[in-house]
Amino acid sequence: MKFEVTILGNNSAFPAQGRFPSAQIVNYNEELFLVDCGEGTQIRMSQFAIKRSRIQHIFISHLHGDHVYGLPGLINSYHHFARNTALHIYGPVGIRQMMETVLRLSNSMIDFELIFHEIQSETKLKILENKDLRVYAFPISHRIPTYGFLFQERNTTINIDKDAIQKYHLTIDQIKTAKEGKPVTLTSGEYLTNNILTLPSRAPRSYAYCSDTMFDKRIVQWVENVTVLYHEATFLHELEQKAIESMHSTALQAGMIAHMANAGQLLLGHFSSRYDDLSVFVQEAKEIFNAVQIAEEGHTYPIEDVHN
Numbered sequence: 001m002k003f004e005v006t007i008l009g010n011n012s013a014f015p016a017q018g019r020f021p022s023a024q025i026v027n028y029n030e031e032l033f034l035v036d037c038g039e040g041t042q043i044r045m046s047q048f049a050i051k052r053s054r055i056q057h058i059f060i061s062h063l064h065g066d067h068v069y070g071l072p073g074l075i076n077s078y079h080h081f082a083r084n085t086a087l088h089i090y091g092p093v094g095i096r097q098m099m100e101t102v103l104r105l106s107n108s109m110i111d112f113e114l115i116f117h118e119i120q121s122e123t124k125l126k127i128l129e130n131k132d133l134r135v136y137a138f139p140i141s142h143r144i145p146t147y148g149f150l151f152q153e154r155n156t157t158i159n160i161d162k163d164a165i166q167k168y169h170l171t172i173d174q175i176k177t178a179k180e181g182k183p184v185t186l187t188s189g190e191y192l193t194n195n196i197l198t199l200p201s202r203a204p205r206s207y208a209y210c211s212d213t214m215f216d217k218r219i220v221q222w223v224e225n226v227t228v229l230y231h232e233a234t235f236l237h238e239l240e241q242k243a244i245e246s247m248h249s250t251a252l253q254a255g256m257i258a259h260m261a262n263a264g265q266l267l268l269g270h271f272s273s274r275y276d277d278l279s280v281f282v283q284e285a286k287e288i289f290n291a292v293q294i295a296e297e298g299h300t301y302p303i304e305d306v307h308n
Helices: 041-047 071-080 095-105 162-168 172-179 218-223 237-246 251-260 279-285
Strands: 003-009 023-028 031-037 055-059 087-092 114-119 125-129 133-140 146-153 206-210 228-232 265-269 292-294 300-302
Touching (some): 003 041, 041 071, 055 133, 087 146, 133 218, 146 218, 206 218, 218 251, 228 251, 237 251, 251 279, 265 279, 279 292
Parallel strands (some): 087 114, 206 228, 228 265, 265 292
Antiparallel strands (some): 003 023, 003 300, 023 031, 133 146, 146 206
16 A cells, blocks of 8 residues: 655745745545645645645644645635535644635635534544544644644555465465455365464554644654654754744754654654755754654655664
């Protein structure tokens, strides 16, 4: 199953340095989820050939403009494209009022259903579940109510050992039984436990999004052993005091969270516009955590365990 994230915007506050504010697309088996929707999100979608029509669920971390001001325009675009399926929007309390007020004052005509799921929780909360994924929200520390999101793969498919198929001359029905995790009884009467016929299944993959937040150790318990962690790194650590005052994180602190959570990989984003050269963020985070990359706009990152 495909599981990947495409970065649409990685800048903080406003467009600058050729970068756009926060937005990204999580793709699981060709189902697209939009995470945050800063100014310019639709421009990036067009540039990176992202099909808006495949997005049914949008997750907004908080109501600061660089994470949500692109959403009214996207909703209006759906109307012009004659969307007729419901759009689910998840975000902190206030997201409904914010969007409904903008749409009402602009006399926007929306012919599809907008379904708001407002989040208010002091702990990890499941907000969506389908046959493939569970999505959780968890509180993080910023100036207004803000949530991170965890996309967690459900149980992975059982793979049959091809050598076992040949060795035991398994029928199609017996293969189906084994794929269901059940034992198989051969025509000879021999009883085969499921582990004899199947390969060890890989651990379910997961992706966590943490932006915006100051250094917050609570995050560790909610994203422990995550396959890929996206964590904001607005500043370098030499500006730690500014990070504290604005309730943001440094690259070094992002590396600390990734290390404590035993993450597989770390993606850094939400950079202050004062920085042109982003390679220094990787250098700083690597002082604590080695498997780190810049979340570059236009790049797609597979959610795969680096240990496999």
